[in-house]
Amino acid sequence: MKVLWARYLQSEAPAGVRHYGYERFCQIVTSHVRANDLTMPISHVPGHTMQVDWAGTRMGLVGRVTRKSTPVSVFVAS
Template sequence: MAECRDSHKPPYIYSQFCKLYQDHVNKNRLTMHISHKPGDKVMVDWVGTTLPLYDKITGRSAKVSLFIATLPFSMYSYAQACLTMKEEDWINAHVNMWEYFGAVLGF
């Protein structure tokens, strides 16, 4: 506070600082670019909410979890619906993800 008084600038409360910062970001269309090396990593996770999956023939629905994988350099993505988020589904989703990326990218 003393520094603000000495520099004749008004102090900001946290919410005001956040508002001014967000206005600055929006006005200048600022984004944060993270550089990734090709083939260095793959980002995987489950999507936060379950989704309904409908059987066309029976009309029944089941809740499924969505597995998502992205290669951050190229932004190639893979998604798979799974009945559970158990270890077996996690492993099978990874196997299918690598088969997909291999077919798409030729490795």
């Protein structure tokens, strides 16, 4: 959703009109998806395929000795 919003922000806004904030943008997109039934279930045989993705915003992992923060991502598989 954040990638879609970033692309939206790069588009030219009509004269005198501001872009929507992220929260309002998400509300509008969600209502459009629901109204037009734009979801698509993924069917698969259990144990045969795996869905993977990176979850959310990167976090920081702080080393106990160095106190250096290293950016990390959460990998999700189901």
